[in-house]
Amino acid sequence: MDEYVKVLFPTQRQVRVDGEAGGFTNKIFQVETGNHVFDLGPKKNYRPEQRECMVKGTLPEKPMIIAFERVDDE
Amino acid sequence: MTRAPRVPGIFALAFALFALGGCAGFAGFAERTEHLDAYDESRGYRYERLDKTDNKDDLFVILAFSGGGTRAAAFSYGVLEALRDTTVEIDGKPRNLLGEVDVISSVSGGSFTTAYYGLYGNDIFVEGGRFQKNFLYHDVQADLIYKLFNPYNWVRLASPVFGRIELASELYQKLLFGDATFQDLERHRRKPFIMINATDMVKGSQFTFTQSQFDPICADLSRFPIARAVAASSNFPLAFSPLAINSYPGTCSYAEPVWVQQALGDLPANPRRYYRARMLRTYQETDRRYVHLLDGGVADNIGLRGPLTSIRSGDVDWSVLRKINLEEIKKLVVIVVDARNEVKSGFDKSPKAPGTLAVVNAIATTPLDNYSFDSIELLQDILRRRDDAQRSQPDLHQVQIYRIYVGFDQIMDDAEREAFLATKTSFDLPRERVDALRRKGAELLRQSACFQKLIHPAPTGTGGAATRGCP
Numbered sequence: 001m002d003e004y005v006k007v008l009f010p011t012q013r014q015v016r017v018d019g020e021a022g023g024f025t026n027k028i029f030q031v032e033t034g035n036h037v038f039d040l041g042p043k044k045n046y047r048p049e050q051r052e053c054m055v056k057g058t059l060p061e062k063p064m065i066i067a068f069e070r071v072d073d074e
Numbered sequence: 075m076t077r078a079p080r081v082p083g084i085f086a087l088a089f090a091l092f093a094l095g096g097c098a099g100f101a102g103f104a105e106r107t108e109h110l111d112a113y114d115e116s117r118g119y120r121y122e123r124l125d126k127t128d129n130k131d132d133l134f135v136i137l138a139f140s141g142g143g144t145r146a147a148a149f150s151y152g153v154l155e156a157l158r159d160t161t162v163e164i165d166g167k168p169r170n171l172l173g174e175v176d177v178i179s180s181v182s183g184g185s186f187t188t189a190y191y192g193l194y195g196n197d198i199f200v201e202g203g204r205f206q207k208n209f210l211y212h213d214v215q216a217d218l219i220y221k222l223f224n225p226y227n228w229v230r231l232a233s234p235v236f237g238r239i240e241l242a243s244e245l246y247q248k249l250l251f252g253d254a255t256f257q258d259l260e261r262h263r264r265k266p267f268i269m270i271n272a273t274d275m276v277k278g279s280q281f282t283f284t285q286s287q288f289d290p291i292c293a294d295l296s297r298f299p300i301a302r303a304v305a306a307s308s309n310f311p312l313a314f315s316p317l318a319i320n321s322y323p324g325t326c327s328y329a330e331p332v333w334v335q336q337a338l339g340d341l342p343a344n345p346r347r348y349y350r351a352r353m354l355r356t357y358q359e360t361d362r363r364y365v366h367l368l369d370g371g372v373a374d375n376i377g378l379r380g381p382l383t384s385i386r387s388g389d390v391d392w393s394v395l396r397k398i399n400l401e402e403i404k405k406l407v408v409i410v411v412d413a414r415n416e417v418k419s420g421f422d423k424s425p426k427a428p429g430t431l432a433v434v435n436a437i438a439t440t441p442l443d444n445y446s447f448d449s450i451e452l453l454q455d456i457l458r459r460r461d462d463a464q465r466s467q468p469d470l471h472q473v474q475i476y477r478i479y480v481g482f483d484q485i486m487d488d489a490e491r492e493a494f495l496a497t498k499t500s501f502d503l504p505r506e507r508v509d510a511l512r513r514k515g516a517e518l519l520r521q522s523a524c525f526q527k528l529i530h531p532a533p534t535g536t537g538g539a540a541t542r543g544c545p
Contacts, residue, residue, distance in 0.1 A: 001344060002386065002459055004467070014400075019332035022388050022396050028469045029399040030460070032387045034340035034347050037332060052336075056343050060467035 001033035003055040004063035009040060010070045016041055028063050031055055038066050047071050107320040108294040113328045118285025119256045119295055121177070121392035125263040128173065131397055133164060135175045135407045137266070138378045139184025140446065141308070141371035143499045146183030146413035148210055148508045152515025153411050153480055154191060155199065159516075162529055171529070177392070179269040179282075179377040181370030183413070183499075185307040186250070189300050192268035193254050208249040210508050214501035217245055237315030239305055247301035256283065256303075257296040267392065269380050271370035272306040275316050279353050280373040281365065282380055283307075286391045290357035291365065292326035293319065306367040311438060316366040324360045333389045350389065375442040376412055378449040386456050398460075398473050405474045405543065407528060408457070410450060411515065412481035414443055416495040453477060457545035474543035476528045480518045 007015045009025040016022060016039050023029030025040070039050040046068040058064050116123075139150040157172035164174070180188040190205050191198045198205045221227055221241045230236045247253070259268065267284075274281040281287060283303040288295045298319075306317040337344075337351035356362065373379070384394045385408075397403045421428045428436075457475050464470050485491035494514060497507060519525055524544035 002456075002463065004463070004470075006469075017388050017396075018336055020388060020393075020396060021400060023399040024401075027471075028467055030395060030463070030470070032347060032389070032395075033344040035336040035343075037336060054339075054343065060463040060470060 003031050003033050003058045004028050004060050005031055005038075005053075005055060005058070006063045006065055007038060007040075008065060008067040009046065013040055013043075015039075025068075028060065040068055045071055108297045109320070109322050110288065110292045110294040110326045113289055113292070113326045118288070119260050119283075120285050121267040123260070123263065124265050124267055126265070129176065129265045131176065131402045132404045133162070133174050133407070134394065134397065134403045134405065135171070135177075135266075135409070136381045136394075137175055137178045138376055138381055138408070138410045139178065139180035139188055140376045140410075140412045140414065141182025141184060141369070141442075142413035142415060143183040143308075143501050144210065144214070144503045144508065145415065145497045145499060145511060146411075147186045148503070148511035149413040149480075149515040150180070150184050150187045150411045151198070151205075151210065152512035152517075153409065153519050154187065155512065156516035156519045158196070158199065160520075160529055175266040177265075177267045177269065177381065179271060179380045180307070181271045181375055181377045182308040182310070183501075184377060184411070185270045185304050185370065186246075188268050189270055189304050190250060192259060192266065193251065193300060195264065204250065211505055212249070212502075214245070214249070216502060217249070218242060218501070221245060237317070239309050239314040239317045242309070242314055243299070243302045243305035243317070246304050247299060251299070251301040251304070254300045255297050256285075256300065258300070260296060269377070270300075270303045270307045271374065271377055271380065272303075272309065272317070272367040273370055273372040273374075275366040275368045275372075277353060277356060278373060280370065280379050281306075281367055284391075289326075290328055290330075290354060291319075291321035291323055291362075292328060293322060307370040309367060309369045311368055311372065312434070316368055318364045318366050321357070321362050321365050323358045323362060328358065330354070330358070331389070337389070347387065347389070350383070350387075371442050374445065374449065375414075376410065376446040376449050378410060378446075378453060381408065382449065382453060382456065385453075398471055401471045403473050405476065405528075406457075407476040407478065408453060409478045409480065409519070409525075410453065412446065412450070412479065413511075414446060414481060414495075415497055415499060417498060418496065450479065454545070461542065461545040475545040476524050476543040477545050478519070478522045478524045478528075480515060480522065482514075484518055484521070485514070 006028045007025045013025050014021050015025055017031055017036050033056050035052065035054050037050050037052050040046045051066050053064065053066060055064050140146050154172060158170065160171040161168045162171050178188045186209055197203060227241060270283045272281045283295060285295045309317055334351045334354055337347045341348040384390050384392055386395060387393060388396045394406065419432065454477060457477050461475055464472050482491060482494040485494060527544055
């Protein structure tokens, strides 16, 4: 089953889905239905560290929105 | 008078091997599978380790070769020949389409062509060369039976650690693959990535000869002979004994992928993903010391299940979906080469009950054909959904999708179609039939409207449907 997500972040960067590069921020991309862990990779200038979401019932026109906040580099 | 039922060739072989070797049919286990000392994602035969200099992922071509003995091997061989003779333009430069193939996934008879091409590249096409002389035009079936009749092998078969499948493995080694192992594929790092598929007899699931499949059982694929993998993939039930490989779970610091834990909570939402995770977990059970393998066709007789998962899921190591999301793929081409036959039995002309062998044949082949049909439908469904999603949401990466099916049922002429569909499943076909299968594989590919659209794309800027593929 196909689901669609959009990960929001002030800049474009790679999104990791379940620990693997799986898309880009601010662009809609497709994932399989189910539980997934989203993060923005090793450069930890974002919060929260990760988001665990059940992605289900989305449409290309109505993707799940997952937001990360930018924080100062540590 | 009723016509005597025709027994498919592979079943004649099955019966002979089963009858002659039945009492000595212990699960074969002549050769130990090497232990993997330490799990390391940067080693072993994996898609991401292949050289992408000459064959980038932007045009991503997947071939799926079905089972069907020499019929399937010759049919898929003809498709490879047509791809070799086809040029596509990439970045303004003409490129040979065969050189653009990224992955070949195969089962049973199709695995001979796949493995030989994966190992030796264009040497497979040498007229009168090893592949043609020792396999396509060779009576492999007679060789197998000869080996079984050899009294020397009776002694060996009496051992509980030597089964009939070992004889097949030895024969394929002698005829085709020599001492080649997966390390040879790792060394040349050349695409396509070959996926030789067998069936895990206990779990009933697909088992693919890639390092990522071997990781959870802490086994090293590198030194695994290609001939044994092909023997496992074409290990027709009853004709051969299951092929056993060692499993050493929990001994190599295997790191389970993150998705597995996530997917174990997916039973209500996505049972397919949940069971995929469960399956991977079973390979880590420390009391599982062996994996017994049967013909890849038992789990998937068209070699399409692995590519299907890769196209719709980010969970596999060579995920096509992730490559699309990362905008690495511009064109996705999936060519399914289906050598399915329809041998007429004549049973429905008589009230006489079909014999045991015919019943076994029906039980063994009918579910495979139905499952293959479902796989092809599923591929169409997945690719069309993606195409529809792209049309409704321009923010999604726009990949051109080409789905090409090559099968006998596409032959327009009734008599010719019936003749191809009636080709028996055997490792011994007449030369003229092999020639015809090669020609027909190439011809059907070239006749495909979608294939023509791929090699003669609409000029840039024509817009709309013209620039879309054919999902």
